[in-house]
Amino acid sequence: MTDQLSEVFELVEVRGLVSGGFAAQGPWVSRATLRETFKFIAMVSGRARLTTDGIDAPIELRPGDVAILNNRSRLELSGGPDDGSDDGSGGPVREVEPIETGLELLEADWDSNDIVLGGRIDLNEAGRTLLGEALPPVAHVQASPSTGANLRGSLHRLFAEVTGNRIGSAFAIRQHAQLVLLEVLRTYVEQAELPPGWLRVLTDERLRPALTLMHSQPDTLWGLNELAHAAAMSRTAFAERFRAVAGMPPRAYLNRWRMMLAQRALRNGDVSVGSLASELGYASESAFSTAFKREVGESPLRYRFNARAQALSS
Structure with missing residues (x-):
C-alpha cells in the first residue's frame, strides 16, 4: 500500500527538533515569546496549563500530551494548584526558565515534578503552508489509553536520550524527535475533526x-x-x-x-x-x-x- 503521508513528509523535509525543557514543582509559571512558526510542547510527566493567543481558555496538559502551536506569538505554561498565587502554604509562584542541557533533568522526580520538553518543527516553505492549513492555532494531542501508548513510549525514549548524555545523543535526539512528531500527527488524525486540506485527504x-x-x-x-x-x-x-x-x-x-x-x-x-x-x-x-x-x-x-x-x- 502506498504511504502517501510518508511521501509528503519527505518532500516537505519535516524535522522535529528539541530546544529545551525543565522540571518544576508547583506553583510555577514559564513564559516565552515565540518566533518559530510551529512550536511543540510535550508533557513528559505531571500536569500543566497552556495559554496562548488565539484560544479562549487554558488547555490542560496531562502526562503524554503534546500541543503544537501554529503560528502563535506567545506562550505561557503554569503548574501546581490553580489558585492564581501559591500552593496553599504561602509559597510564591516561581518563574521557570527552560534549560538546553538535559543533564539537569536527569534527577527529576517523575512522581512529584512536572516535566516538560519543548521544541520546534522545521519544514521547507511548501511544508509550512501545508501544515499551517492542516492545524488549528493549537493542536492538542491527548495520550489517551486507547490511542496514546505509542506516543507516551516515544516521549519517554526521547526524554531518555535528552538526559542520557550518551555517545551519539545529538543524532538520536533528532531521530526520536522525528518519531514523536509522527506519532503526534498520527494520534491527532485519530482524535480530531480535521479541516479540509492535505492531512485530511491523505488519510x-x-x-x-x-x-x-x-x-x-x-x-x-x-x-x-x-x-x-x-x-x-x-x-x-x-x-x-x-x-x-x-x-x-x-x-x-x-x-x-x-x-x-x-x-x-x-x-x-x-x-x-x-x-x-x-x-x-x-x-x-x-x-x-x-x-x-x-x-x-x-x-x-x-x-x-x-x-x-x-x-x-x-
Whole structure:
C-alpha cells in the first residue's frame, strides 16, 4: 500500500527538533515569546496549563500530551494548584526558565515534578503552508489509553536520550524527535475533526486509490472519470468528496503535488528546467515555468538559486 503521508513528509523535509525543557514543582509559571512558526510542547510527566493567543481558555496538559502551536506569538505554561498565587502554604509562584542541557533533568522526580520538553518543527516553505492549513492555532494531542501508548513510549525514549548524555545523543535526539512528531500527527488524525486540506485527504481511505494514481504518475493529466473510477465512485460523488476533503478540486491538488516534486528536484539536483517540465507532464518548459511561478512565487531557476544559497548559509 502506498504511504502517501510518508511521501509528503519527505518532500516537505519535516524535522522535529528539541530546544529545551525543565522540571518544576508547583506553583510555577514559564513564559516565552515565540518566533518559530510551529512550536511543540510535550508533557513528559505531571500536569500543566497552556495559554496562548488565539484560544479562549487554558488547555490542560496531562502526562503524554503534546500541543503544537501554529503560528502563535506567545506562550505561557503554569503548574501546581490553580489558585492564581501559591500552593496553599504561602509559597510564591516561581518563574521557570527552560534549560538546553538535559543533564539537569536527569534527577527529576517523575512522581512529584512536572516535566516538560519543548521544541520546534522545521519544514521547507511548501511544508509550512501545508501544515499551517492542516492545524488549528493549537493542536492538542491527548495520550489517551486507547490511542496514546505509542506516543507516551516515544516521549519517554526521547526524554531518555535528552538526559542520557550518551555517545551519539545529538543524532538520536533528532531521530526520536522525528518519531514523536509522527506519532503526534498520527494520534491527532485519530482524535480530531480535521479541516479540509492535505492531512485530511491523505488519510481518507475512499480517496486513497485516486491519490495513488496522482502521486505515482504525476506526469499524467488525470481526468475526473479516471480518478472516480479508481475510487469506485461516480464522477459527481468523487468530485464533491474530493473538494470537501482536500479543500480544492483534483486538478489543483495534482498541480500542487507536481510543484512539490519540482521544488525537491530543483533543491537537490541539477536537472534542467526543460527535462523537469517533461517529467512532470507539461507540454513545454514555458508552460511549466509559468505554473511554477504562479504556485511558488518565483521562477524555477531563481528558486534553485535561493534554495541553495539558503542551504549554504544555514
